[in-house]
Amino acid sequence: MTMRLYNTLTRREEDFAPLADQTVRMYACGLTVYARGHIGNFRTFVCIDVLRRTLKYVEGYAMRHVMNFTDVDDRTIAGARQAGMDLRRYTDQFIAAFREDARALGLEEVEEMPRATDEANLRAMAGLVAALEKNGHTYLSDGSIYFKISSMPGYGRLARLDHEGMQDGARVDGDTYGKENARDFVLWKGARADEPHWDLVQPSGRPGWHLECSAMALRLLGDSIDIHAGGIDLIFPHHENEIAQSEGATGRPFARFWVHVEYLLVDDEKMSKSLGNTYTIPDLVAKGFRPSAVRYLLLSAHYRKPLNFTWASLAQAEESLRRLTDFLARVDRVERGGGGAHAAIAVRLAEAEAAFAASMRDDLNTAAALGTIFELVRALNSAMDAEEVGAGDVPGIRALFGMVDRVLGILSLRRAEEAAPPVPxxxxxxxxxxxxxxxxxxxxxxxxxxxxxxxxxxxxxxxxxxxxxxxxx
RNA sequence: GGCGCCGUCGCCAAGUGGUAAGGCAGAGGUCUGCAAAACCUCCACCCCCGGUUCAAAUCCGGGCGGCGCCUCCA
CATH class of the missing domain: 1.10.10 (Arc Repressor Mutant, subunit A)
Known part of the structure; x- marks a missing residue:
C-alpha cells in the first residue's frame, strides 16, 4: 500500500513516491522572523513535521527537507528599525525563539534551515533574476524588477484563478512600487534610504517576498522537487508566484506535490493581532498547559480541516494524553511483574500497527490513527486487568508505541516533560x-x-x- | 463578481454508498482505607427539504447556517 497525499495542484489525493533515490525532496515555507511564531504558525509546522516523519518512519524514505526563515521583508525591516537594531541581530532573536518552540513541540531537525539573507541565498536569487531576465519574464520600473505575468501562460493554475474575476473584484495593491499590470509582482525591490540593500542584483536593492523561496528551493533541492508545503494562505500569491519564478527560470516543472495545511482558528475566528487572539507557546505554558498537549491538540484533527483552538479543547487534549501516559506507566509495572508472552497480544499489536500505518498513509489521517491507538489501549488495559499480559509481551508493546511515537512525536515529548516535575x-x-x-x-x-x-x-x-x-x- | 471549505452525541473528532471509530465530560457498577487509575454497562436515526439507489452521514438538486481566499498572512 502506498502513501496517498492530497495535491493542491490537482485537487485530488494521489499516490506519492519520490522521484529519485528513495529520497523525498521537500521544501516548506517557514517563519517570517519579525515576531515569535504563534500556534497558528506551529499548526502548519507540526503537520509538516508529521508528514516528514510519516515519509521517514512509515514509508522508509530518506529525507532532504528544507525549511527557511524569511529574515528580510517589510515587517522585519520595520521591526528592526523600530528596535534600533541591525536587521540580522533583530531577526536572530526570533530565530532563537523559533528553535526553542520547535524543540518544545518536538519538531524534528530538518536537513537545512536557510535564511534569506545568507550570502549563498542572495547569490542564488541574483542568478534566478538573471535567468528570468534572459527568458523575457521581467521588466524594470522605478528601479525595481518585476515579474511579467502575461509572459507565463500557465499562471494561476495552482490557485485556480479566474483572470476575469480577479480583474473585477480584487483589491488594488497598495504598494507604492510601480507596475505595468496590477497582477505583476516584484522580484527585486529597488534600494531605498534606511533600508538594507544588496548589490548582487542591479539595480541595488532587496529581494521581494517570493524570490527567496524559489531561489533556496532550487539551490538546495534541484530544479524539480517532490513536495512543497506550507499554510493554506500561501497558495496565493506566494506559491503561485514561486511556480512562475521557478518554472520561468528553469523551464521545468517545479514541485510535483503541493501540500497545504488549513487554518487554526481561535474561538472560531482567524487569529489576528487586532483581535488579540494570537497565542505563542510560552503563553500556553504560562497558563499551565504542556507543549505535548498542544502538539496532541494540533494533531487531533485532519490537517486539511480548520481546527478551532479553545481552552476547553486544550484541556481535553491534556486529559486524552494523560490516558496514554497512564497506560504506559502501567506497562512498566507489568514488566517488573514478570510473566511470559501471549500470542493473543502479539496478534492484537500487529492489527493495531497495520491500522495505524494505514491511517497515516491515508493522507495523514492523524485523528483516525489516534483512534486506533486508543482502541488498542483499552484492549491492553482490559487484558492487563485479566492478567493476560506478561513481561514477555512488553517488548512488543514498547516496539509498537515506539513506532507510534516516532511518527506522531507526542509520547516521548510528554515523557521528557514528566522528567522535570514541579517538585524535586x-x-x-x-x-x-x-x-x-x-x-x-x-x-x-x-x-x-x-x-x-x-x-x-x-x-x-x-x-x-x-x-x-x-x-x- | 470569481474561486473554495465546512455543518456528525454536551464538547473535540474519524467515517465519502452497505446500515455511525475514538477521546473528553456525564450516569450506574466492579476494585480501593479514601482517592486515583483501570475495566464493564449506558449515552447520535449524522442542519433542513426533495431526488437517485435494494441500500445515503456519504451521491445529485434546493434551502438554512458558519467560514476562508481573490497581492500582510502559517
Whole structure:
C-alpha cells in the first residue's frame, strides 16, 4: 500500500513516491522572523513535521527537507528599525525563539534551515533574476524588477484563478512600487534610504517576498522537487508566484506535490493581532498547559480541516494524553511483574500497527490513527486487568508505541516533560515513603495530608498493587 | 463578481454508498482505607427539504447556517 497525499495542484489525493533515490525532496515555507511564531504558525509546522516523519518512519524514505526563515521583508525591516537594531541581530532573536518552540513541540531537525539573507541565498536569487531576465519574464520600473505575468501562460493554475474575476473584484495593491499590470509582482525591490540593500542584483536593492523561496528551493533541492508545503494562505500569491519564478527560470516543472495545511482558528475566528487572539507557546505554558498537549491538540484533527483552538479543547487534549501516559506507566509495572508472552497480544499489536500505518498513509489521517491507538489501549488495559499480559509481551508493546511515537512525536515529548516535575523527585519519593509509613500504621488522615500537599504543588499520587506512583497534575 | 471549505452525541473528532471509530465530560457498577487509575454497562436515526439507489452521514438538486481566499498572512 502506498502513501496517498492530497495535491493542491490537482485537487485530488494521489499516490506519492519520490522521484529519485528513495529520497523525498521537500521544501516548506517557514517563519517570517519579525515576531515569535504563534500556534497558528506551529499548526502548519507540526503537520509538516508529521508528514516528514510519516515519509521517514512509515514509508522508509530518506529525507532532504528544507525549511527557511524569511529574515528580510517589510515587517522585519520595520521591526528592526523600530528596535534600533541591525536587521540580522533583530531577526536572530526570533530565530532563537523559533528553535526553542520547535524543540518544545518536538519538531524534528530538518536537513537545512536557510535564511534569506545568507550570502549563498542572495547569490542564488541574483542568478534566478538573471535567468528570468534572459527568458523575457521581467521588466524594470522605478528601479525595481518585476515579474511579467502575461509572459507565463500557465499562471494561476495552482490557485485556480479566474483572470476575469480577479480583474473585477480584487483589491488594488497598495504598494507604492510601480507596475505595468496590477497582477505583476516584484522580484527585486529597488534600494531605498534606511533600508538594507544588496548589490548582487542591479539595480541595488532587496529581494521581494517570493524570490527567496524559489531561489533556496532550487539551490538546495534541484530544479524539480517532490513536495512543497506550507499554510493554506500561501497558495496565493506566494506559491503561485514561486511556480512562475521557478518554472520561468528553469523551464521545468517545479514541485510535483503541493501540500497545504488549513487554518487554526481561535474561538472560531482567524487569529489576528487586532483581535488579540494570537497565542505563542510560552503563553500556553504560562497558563499551565504542556507543549505535548498542544502538539496532541494540533494533531487531533485532519490537517486539511480548520481546527478551532479553545481552552476547553486544550484541556481535553491534556486529559486524552494523560490516558496514554497512564497506560504506559502501567506497562512498566507489568514488566517488573514478570510473566511470559501471549500470542493473543502479539496478534492484537500487529492489527493495531497495520491500522495505524494505514491511517497515516491515508493522507495523514492523524485523528483516525489516534483512534486506533486508543482502541488498542483499552484492549491492553482490559487484558492487563485479566492478567493476560506478561513481561514477555512488553517488548512488543514498547516496539509498537515506539513506532507510534516516532511518527506522531507526542509520547516521548510528554515523557521528557514528566522528567522535570514541579517538585524535586527526591522530595516526592520521601513524601511517598512517609505516606506509606502512615498508611501502614493506618493513620489515613496523615497519609491524606501528604497526598493533598503534593497535589497542591502539582503532583498527583496513585496507589496500586505494586506501590505508589506519582505523576504531574 | 470569481474561486473554495465546512455543518456528525454536551464538547473535540474519524467515517465519502452497505446500515455511525475514538477521546473528553456525564450516569450506574466492579476494585480501593479514601482517592486515583483501570475495566464493564449506558449515552447520535449524522442542519433542513426533495431526488437517485435494494441500500445515503456519504451521491445529485434546493434551502438554512458558519467560514476562508481573490497581492500582510502559517
Amino acid at each position: 523527585i527526591g522530595e516526592i519519593e520521601q513524601a511517598i515513603a512517609d505516606r506509606q509509613a502512615a498508611r501502614r500504621r493506618r493513620d489515613f488522615a496523615a497519609a491524606d495530608r501528604i497526598r493533598d500537599a503534593l497535589a497542591a504543588r502539582g503532583v498527583l499520587l496513585e496507589d496500586n498493587a505494586a506501590g505508589t506512583r506519582w505523576k504531574r497534575k
